Amino acid sequence: MRPHDLGGAEGFGPVDTAESDHAFSADWEARLFAMNVALRRRDAYTSDEFRDAIERLDPDTYYGSSYYERWLAAITTLLLDKGLVPPEAVEETAGG
Amino acid sequence: MADRAHFGVTERVRCLPQIGDHHHRAPGYVQGQVGEVVSVYPARPLPDAVVASGGRDMPAVPFYGVRFLARDLFGEGQHSVTVDLWETYLEKSG
Amino acid sequence: MSDAHLSVPAAARVRRLEQAVIDAGLATDEELDAILETFLGRARPLNGARLIARAWVDPEFRRRLLDDPSGPLSELGLPSLGPNQSLRVLENTESVHNVVVCTLCSCYPVGLLGPSPSWYKSDAYRARVVREPRAVLAEFGLEVGAEVDLRVWDASAELRYLVLSCRPTDTEGLSEEELASLVTRAGMIGTAAV
Numbered sequence: 001m002r003p004h005d006l007g008g009a010e011g012f013g014p015v016d017t018a019e020s021d022h023a024f025s026a027d028w029e030a031r032l033f034a035m036n037v038a039l040r041r042r043d044a045y046t047s048d049e050f051r052d053a054i055e056r057l058d059p060d061t062y063y064g065s066s067y068y069e070r071w072l073a074a075i076t077t078l079l080l081d082k083g084l085v086p087p088e089a090v091e092e093t094a095g096g
Numbered sequence: 097m098a099d100r101a102h103f104g105v106t107e108r109v110r111c112l113p114q115i116g117d118h119h120h121r122a123p124g125y126v127q128g129q130v131g132e133v134v135s136v137y138p139a140r141p142l143p144d145a146v147v148a149s150g151g152r153d154m155p156a157v158p159f160y161g162v163r164f165l166a167r168d169l170f171g172e173g174q175h176s177v178t179v180d181l182w183e184t185y186l187e188k189s190g
Numbered sequence: 191m192s193d194a195h196l197s198v199p200a201a202a203r204v205r206r207l208e209q210a211v212i213d214a215g216l217a218t219d220e221e222l223d224a225i226l227e228t229f230l231g232r233a234r235p236l237n238g239a240r241l242i243a244r245a246w247v248d249p250e251f252r253r254r255l256l257d258d259p260s261g262p263l264s265e266l267g268l269p270s271l272g273p274n275q276s277l278r279v280l281e282n283t284e285s286v287h288n289v290v291v292c293t294l295c296s297c298y299p300v301g302l303l304g305p306s307p308s309w310y311k312s313d314a315y316r317a318r319v320v321r322e323p324r325a326v327l328a329e330f331g332l333e334v335g336a337e338v339d340l341r342v343w344d345a346s347a348e349l350r351y352l353v354l355s356c357r358p359t360d361t362e363g364l365s366e367e368e369l370a371s372l373v374t375r376a377g378m379i380g381t382a383a384v
Contacts, residue, residue: 001124002117007293007344008125008170008321012314017330019376023230023305028204033305034225035208038217046151047274048143051295052119067296067311069200076207079216082150089210090203121346123293125320140274140348159347170321175340177320180347 002055003062029068036075045078053078101158101183107133108189109162111181119147122185125169126162126177130189134178135161142182158183230305237268238302238352239373241279243366246357255279255354269301274348277302280341280380281354287334288353289327289380291319292345299350303375310379320344330381353380 024030040047053074054062062070079085103109113128121143139156146154159182166173211217241262245252255262259277263270271277277299280288292298296311309315319326323342324334334340343351355377361369376382 004294005124006313006317007123007291009317010321012317015309015312015314015318015326015329017309017381019307019309025308026201028201030226030230031208031222032204033230034222035204035211035217037225037229038221039211042216043151044216046146047272048119048141048146049151051143052147054295055119063313067308072200072203072207076203079207079211079214084216085207085210085214089213090207121294123344123346125293137276137347137349161349163341166321173321173323174336175323175342177342177344179344180349182347 003057003059004051004055024068032068032071032075036071039075039079044084045082049078050074053081101136101139101160103133103136103160103183103186103188105133105136109133109160109186110189111162111179111185112187115185118144120144120185122181123179126164126179126181129164129169131162131164131168131179133160134163137161137180140182142184144184160186162186229301232269233301234304235302235373235375235378236370237304238299238375238378239370240266240366241268241302241352242354242373242378243370245279245354246369247366252354256281259352271299271301271350275299276349277352278349279352279354280343282356282380284356285337286339286341287380288341288343288351289319289323290343290345290351290353291316293317293320294344294346297345297350299352302350302352303378307375309381327381330376332382352378355382355384358384 039045054070057070057073061073076090080087108130110130111122111126115122115127137159139158141154142157159180161178162181163176163178166175169177241255245255251262256279259279282288293316296306298306320342323340327334345351358372372384374382374384377384
């Protein structure tokens with residue numbers, strides 16, 4: 001089963017309910033968020049394909065990555081798979 | 097026709113078990129479970145098909161708000177969970 | 191598993207990816223800056239809060255908001271959701287409490303609430319709130335009585351949900367603007383009373 005399907009899974013501790021004043025904990029997260037919006041607007045990929053790319057991360061990568069690290073790995077993989085960026089331009093950024 | 101809804105509000109439906117390992121939007125915790133249709137929504141592109149076609153195909157399929165009881169899903173709990181499920185994932189429950 | 195990606199900080203990887211995307215003609219610097227300033231700049235919880243506050247003072251607006259939010263959204267000058275998404279507003283009452291999650295990823299009405307809080311995106315919230323919502327809500331400081339109809343909504347398709355909380359007591363003299371300032375993001379997701 002894909003690692004993202006978490007509903008009802010057990011073994012998780014308390015939710016960290018802390019609220020931050022900042023939408024993103026680092027600038028790169030915001031840049032990545034903006035990149036995702038731009039790419040989808042340009043029809044580089046659909047939201048469905050974006051979710052699929054995250055779901056295809058191997059479980060170690062999925063569970064070992066922060067939320068936006070998953071996005072980074074997924075977007076990179078998606079752009080490579082579709083031949084939209086050359087591999088040498090993004091080496092070491094694809095995960096899983 | 098693919099975009100005409102087959103289920104109605106109050107109808108009992110089962111989410112198909114073992115939907116598969118491809119991209120879909122049927123959470124594992126409701127697969128194989130029976131719930132009640134509480135809402136019928138207009139057809140939207142089925143994610144499974146969008147991904148399988150590399151973003152080319154956008155077949156519109158109706159989807160539903162289906163309410164499940166926690167005790168059915170998890171064996172305990174005094175709450176309900178309403179999940180939005182495309183018709184493709186559902187069958188009539190007897 | 192290759193740890194090569196872990197050895198390069200995410201910030202550097204994002205810069206490299208961004209350059210690759212720009213070089214490939216898939217986006218421009220200006221576009222990315224505009225998204226950050228405009229889309230994200232305009233997306234904030236106050237947007238949703240204005241809907242809630244108006245619904246508290248105007249029963250007809252409330253009825254229309256619950257029935258079909260598209261009219262109310264445009265009346266308040268609020269952006270509609272993405273091309274394939276729709277908003278649905280869920281009404282809390284004395285006997286019904288609603289709470290929203292997206293267990294499969296973390297779908298969320300960003301335009302109305304701003305970027306989602308970390309907890310909403312967390313694996314723990316996504317896993318636990320469908321199975322043990324009262325325990326999870328208690329961690330947020332919200333007690334939901336056993337007699338209350340507690341409805342968890344999993345935004346697994348194209349709907350995005352907003353919870354219309356109960357108007358707090360002792361707020362009769364407040365203006366709509368003051369009422370909107372009482373509404374929290376957590377309240378509009380369902381993990382707070384307001």
